[in-house]
Amino acid sequence: MTTKLMIGLDGHDSADRALDYGKQLAKLIGNCELLVLYVIEWSPYSFQTIEENAERHKRREEEITTATIRIVEPAVQKLSAAGVHARGMVRHGDVADTLNRVSEEENAYQIIVNRSSKGGIAKRLFGSSTANLVMSASVPVTVVG
DSSP: OOEEEEEEEOSSTTHHHHHHHHHHHHHHHSSEEEEEEEEEEOOTTSOOOHHHHHHHHHHHHHHHHHHIIIIIHHHHHHHHHTTOEEEEEEEEEOHHHHHHHHHHHTTOSEEEEEOOOOOSHHHHHHOOHHHHHHHHOSSOEEEEO
16 A cells, blocks of 8 residues: 655745655655645635636636646645656635545545744734644654744
8 A cells, every 4th residue: 555645835935844854764664655736816805806817717827837837736846756656736716625625535654844934923923824724634744843
């Protein structure tokens, strides 16, 4: 049986640490697949104008294509070049909820993310996506510093 590990990317260079850790862990496990996921923050509850609603689907598709080309495909290629079986995906939604939901759908054994480096008032009031994921995930989460 193949063990699946999910790596959540945030689009920053610091995510390379999570990729490297996932790669090392996959090699130790052996029969392992790495699922590389980038989540585009999106809320179905945000207020939109009529014009924005008309363009929403087109924008979402463009965002998915851009994230796939710029973030996910290079990560998957890097892992594949190292001899690790990997596949990527891009989703819209709340980062913590989406990582957890996709890990359940894919029967992932663990989620690997890098530590959030953003600060400021928003983080103090609402918490980071990483902290929210750690508190709510249904599978173990490894946070790479």
